[in-house]
Amino acid sequence: MAIETAYTISSKASGGGRDGEVVSESGRIDLDLQPPKELGGSGEGSNPEELFSAGYAACFLGALRLTSKQAGTPAPEGSTVTVTVAIGKDSADGGFGLGVSIETYLPGLDEAKATELAETAHAFCPYSKATKGNIEHTLTVRV
Incomplete structure (x- = not known):
């Protein structure tokens, strides 16, 4: 499928992936990531x-x-x-x-x-x- 691009945005993950941080290039998303408790994490961050x-x-x-x-x-x-x-x-x-x-x-x-x-x-x-x-x-x- 070919698209005619109207908008692009990128985000960068660092740390351990699911156990790290993600930041969008705009800065509007800047979140700590933690696996949910159901997957063995603390559940204290987003995922x-x-x-x-x-x-x-x-x-x-x-x-x-x-x-x-x-x-x-x-x-x-x-x-x-x-x-x-x-x-x-x-x-x-x-x-x-x-x-x-x-x-x-x-x-x-x-x-x-x-x-x-x-x-x-x-x-x-x-x-x-x-x-x-x-x-x-x-x-x-x-x-």
């Missing part, structure tokens, strides 16, 4: 899965707002997207893999229309496109 879930949720909500407006049914006020990222052993290669659950909340819409809008956003969202076929996705809709 890559937390950062991925935050970015994915924001991107998906933006995609949902744009595509629903284009479809003639703008996302209602109070609409939200919650992305849950799971990490665990990948039985295929013995390493680790990710899973993603995306929950959209579109208050006041009927379930069929809300599902249609969420599926359209899922097909449009850059995070969804980048991970398609690489990680398991679960998409649920609440109205």
Whole structure:
């Protein structure tokens, strides 16, 4: 897939990776990283899965707002997207893999229309496109 670049940003990790620091070139992200307690860490810092879930949720909500407006049914006020990222052993290669659950909340819409809008956003969202076929996705809709 070729893209026409509109924006770039980089971040640098140092230390031990999951046990270190990450800083964006803009300086707006400057975080200590610690593995979560579930993975044997202190849980006192952020972690890559937390950062991925935050970015994915924001991107998906933006995609949902744009595509629903284009479809003639703008996302209602109070609409939200919650992305849950799971990490665990990948039985295929013995390493680790990710899973993603995306929950959209579109208050006041009927379930069929809300599902249609969420599926359209899922097909449009850059995070969804980048991970398609690489990680398991679960998409649920609440109205």
